[in-house]
Amino acid sequence: MKVAKDLVAASATPMVLGILAEGESYGYAILRRINELSGGELDWTEGLLYPLLHRLERLSYLESSWQSVAGERKRKYYRITDSGLAELAEQRRQWDTVVGALKEIWQDRAPLTVPPLGGLA
């Protein structure tokens, strides 16, 4: 099972902000962490991650700095800002509402089965 693209895109911002709330990190590590958290089910690409990081930086939810690691290699580290934390809290409230509502619905119906065709007749 792969998570649908729209859902990945919608959850991308809180996911990145949440991971960076744990401490500063860089692109590759963020991608690894997402992979790890979702058991490989979330299909993130570099084309999703880096432009998103740049956008969040432009909105000043994140700050970045270049640090050198292992000789000449440079790495761009991202850190969450106060307004990023506020945004994360706001997103979290919204997601809690959505998830809570979905849980309410699914509790009544569980376990989910596909109704047979013409079941109403």
Added chain:
Amino acid sequence: MTAPDGPQELEAQFAQWRQYVLRRRELQAVDADELEDHLRGSVDELVAAGLSPDEAFLVAVKRMGSLDELSREFAREHSERLWKQLVLTGDSAGPADGPRARRDLWVMLACAAGALVSVKVPVLFGLSFGEDGAFYARNFTLFALPWLAAYLAWRRSARRPVIAALAVLFALGAVAANAYPLADDSQSVVVTSVHLPIALWLVVGLAYVADDWRSSRRRMDFIRFTGEWFIYLVLMALGGGVLAAFLFNTFAAIGIVPQEFVSQWLLPGGAAAAVVVAGWLVEAKQSVVENIAPVLTRLFTPLFTAALLAFLVAVVWTSHGIDVEREALLLFDLLLVVVLGLLLYSLSARDPSAPPGPFDKLQLALVVSALAIDVLVLIEITGRITDDYGGTPNRAAALGENVILLVNLAWSAWLLLTFIRRRTPFAALERWQTGYLPVYAAWAWIVVLVFPPLFGFA
């Protein structure tokens, strides 16, 4: 693969990959750094899992997905990168380009300041812009164009003989404008004021092609330069007009009327400086922004063709002769100039190796209809040559220009026709146009230097 080769080979692969990334306009050097770090992280992990560096690199690149998709995603966040910006200081250029671009800027500013100052130098000799209009009309281009030529000659690192030739020609222009005893209200003053700028502009052309003045390609570059320069000058004139209007009206609102400053300083000085700045803009942005003159010619060639054909049909339909009284010849000269311009700027943007297409046929129709109209006008004029047509410098100059343009367009039409029928290469048409430039220069100098004595300074 032997062990010592491994890291080196891998570095070469990274370098190559980086080049591919940097070729994308959406991806900049910082993005390449970031993505390269990502790729290295991926490679390191795969190597740790037991792959050879070579295999790890391939797998990591594959995982990153196609660069097309990546740059599309980047473009959504960084859409401003798709709009080429003119960088004034050259900061984003390569490290080697930076100082050069900055020096260029300073030389341009010095030349623009020189042009601005030289417009006001005659004031020291008691000539004012308001009262000695005829003096400024004859000399205005002599204040501005030498500075543009100086800037271009500096940029091309012109050799001494070229610089000497430029100086001699500008001095000759100054003599032509001022040595003859021409009355302020004489026709010759007007004729000189119109033709001296043309002659001097082609001197600027000599400075432009200073590095290789015989080359047809360089002359075509000068034609491109002329079109772009003109468009930039018009745009700056619009901006300058808005600036002057605001300056005038805001100060007038507090009871200070800056009429003298605007009309004596801002407009003449600004115009002279704009001549140099426009030249610099064209030079600075020629590789950054698409040329606008060919775009305009593409838009207007069909429209002008339709208008000229409609005019021809109307002439035949009503059998009404063309009225060539007064300055009508000048109007038709200008028509030929416009048609020549449309032809030239379409040529300047055309891929010389492309086969003839429908647009070339359209151009042939344009040129042929302009020629037909001009022949009608000339027939009309020869009918009246007895009532001393051509007896004044105005008419002689207009007639001469008409003949020069007619010859150019007639041969262009022939070359276009043979090109469309695939008998001659496109380059023949290009060479004809670039080879014709000295004819314009020669004619403009003749009008400026020979006409006044020939017509008794009338």
